[in-house]
Amino acid sequence: MPHLSRRQLVMTSLISPFLISGCATLPRLTKQMQIQVDAPFAMPPILIPDFSDAPHFVITDFGALQEDQAKTTVAIASAIDAAHAAGAGVVVVPEGTWLTGKIHFKSNVCLHVSKGATLLFSEQPADYLPAVHTTWEGIECMNYSPLIYAYQCENIAITGEGRLKARLDVWKVWYARPKPHMDALVALYNLAYTNVPVADRDMTRGEANLRPQFVQFNRCRNVLVEDISIEDSPFWVMHPYLSQDVVIRRIKVRAHGHNNDGVDPEMSQNVLIEDCVFDQGDDAISVKSGRDMDAWRLNTPSKNIVMRNCRILNGHQLMAIGSELSGGIENVFVDNCHFVGSGDGADGHAVPISNLLFVKTNERRGGYVKNIHVSNISATKIAGGVLSVETDVLYQWRNLMPTYVRKLTAIEGLHLSHIRVNEAAFVCQIKAEAEAPVRNVSLKDIQVQKTLHTPVVTENVEGFIHTD
Structure with a gap:
């Protein structure tokens, strides 16, 4: 170069002073692939x-x-x-x-x-x-x-x-x-x-x-992040927000602080996260689409998000969906990712991962979740399960303020296959509302060597398939 x-x-x-303002679009000289x-x-x-x-x-x-x-x-x-x-x-x-x-x-x-x-x-x-x-x-x-x-x-x-x-x-x-x-x-x-x-x-x-x-791409297009290492963060580590066409590959993240998710694609579309290593104080990846009124105003779902070939050393969830999902989340694919920590802190990692796929929402969110696929995953010891769905996750907000607008979240199309876990609290736990049952869930070729509690618990689920 x-x-x-x-x-x-x-x-x-001297020739182009008018171009140096904000992110104004220039005559494109950047090649694309x-x-x-x-x-x-x-x-x-x-x-x-x-x-x-x-x-x-x-x-x-x-x-x-x-x-x-x-x-x-x-x-x-x-x-x-x-x-x-x-x-x-x-x-x-x-x-x-x-x-x-x-x-x-x-x-x-x-x-x-x-x-x-x-x-x-x-x-x-x-x-x-x-x-x-x-x-x-x-x-x-x-x-x-x-x-x-x-x-x-x-x-x-x-x-x-x-x-x-x-x-x-x-x-x-x-x-x-x-x-x-x-x-x-x-x-x-x-x-x-x-x-x-x-x-x-x-x-x-x-x-x-x-x-x-730490890093926010806000309303951006055609974004590449590769090979970099990131250490520590005030808050979420990498946040593509209202962005389109984003590739994040071969990065290494180690951030054990509060709310230190690895990558949070939010109201973003066409996102690829691959060949990365995550060592987190919170979720490895958390797909989001805004909270309540602002998300309803912006009306932009997170869509077409692929995470593949990644290793997770530490974190709360491998893949979280929500709880900020009021704009809707669809078409998420997690493939060939592996939690490689011991899960007991003996190898220097603070906590085991909680769940491989965790869908979380509450009565204030609205939005929807559909067409989520997880395959070819392995883990050692996890504190939760292969799949967890909770529809009453409010954290500190439960007591901070009342529910102003009640909107339930439609959840359908959760498909998990070819998963190997040494030890988990359970295989699958779905707790949905009777007014908005979770629909169309499939678990195929899920092998957990040891479960500490009832392997499968489902409340208000329609269309549930579980085959070895």
């Missing part, structure tokens, strides 16, 4: 960017210094501006540890973190201001910027064998949920319920302490 000289960089900025994914449903090809011929913009050419967070933050932003203005470019982080604040993407830009390089993100909330349009557990708001943030961008990528690491000094204090935080959640919910514009939902005031996601 070509490397632009300082003079070329200056000329580029098409990924075809086999799935038990019609899966459209996924388009991702190809930066193989794009020029390089090394952050040291823009003044980055390893020991200087302020200069490095500005240098990364300047390199992104230059790459964007060129029509396509690779921003290169060379070997070494680089202190930085927030990173905001622009279209047609690849952030390449070289092998031996670490981007070490600030722990100071003030470094993630001003507030940006983002979300908190399915509700839109203005909050601290995600550490890496892309808004309305296309053709973007994070690549390289380097590391992204979050300092947790302040965020880990924010993991606690004292009364001011809970009060802020209630206030935010009421803002959404009364349809207050998102621009007026500022959650950075007072002691709301709503932690930002």
Whole structure:
């Protein structure tokens, strides 16, 4: 890939200053490649960017210094501006540890973190201001910027064998949920319920302490993340939100903090997650589609999501569906994934995985879940089961506020096959509402060597098939 000289960089900025604003679409110079994914449903090809011929913009050419967070933050932003203005470019982080604040993407830009390089993100909330349009557990708001943030961008990528690491000094204090935080959640919910514009939902005031996601792709298209390692996170690790055509492959995540899901595709479509390693404090993957009123307003399901060839060292669920699912979730395929921890903490992993597939919702969500497929999975010791469905999962919200609008979730088409587990609490447990029975569930070739409780429990299920 070509490397632009300082003079070329200056000329580029002089020729195209009007292009350096937000994620405005440029004349597309980024090549694209098409990924075809086999799935038990019609899966459209996924388009991702190809930066193989794009020029390089090394952050040291823009003044980055390893020991200087302020200069490095500005240098990364300047390199992104230059790459964007060129029509396509690779921003290169060379070997070494680089202190930085927030990173905001622009279209047609690849952030390449070289092998031996670490981007070490600030722990100071003030470094993630001003507030940006983002979300908190399915509700839109203005909050601290995600550490890496892309808004309305296309053709973007994070690549390289380097590391992204979050300092947790302040965020880990924010993991606690004292009364001011809970009060802020209630206030935010009421803002959404009364349809207050998102621009007026500022959650950075007072002691709301709503932690930002590590990486958020917000309303983006054609996204690639590959080979990177991610360590620690204030909140959800990787959050494709209202995005389309996303490929996440060969990444390694180790984040044991509160709400540290690995990947949370939310109201996103055509997503491939493959060949990854997850070592989580929460779910490995959690597919979501918004909470209650905001999701009904946005009316965008999560759809066509494939997770394959992944290993899970630690986490609550291998695949969670919900509980934020008010926009609907359909066409999810999990194949050839394996929980490889011992499940007892002896190998340094804190907890066993709870369930392989966990569908969770409640009477406030509405939405729907349909056409979920899980196959060729193995696990050692799990605290839950192969399949768990619960329709009364409210967590702290049960006592925070009453149910304003009651909407049950339609759940149908859960298909699991060719699964091997050494030990589990149960094989399958489905607890549904009589008013909205779960429909069309199949378990085929499920082998659990030891179950601690009744293997199969179903309440309000229609069309249940269980064969060895």
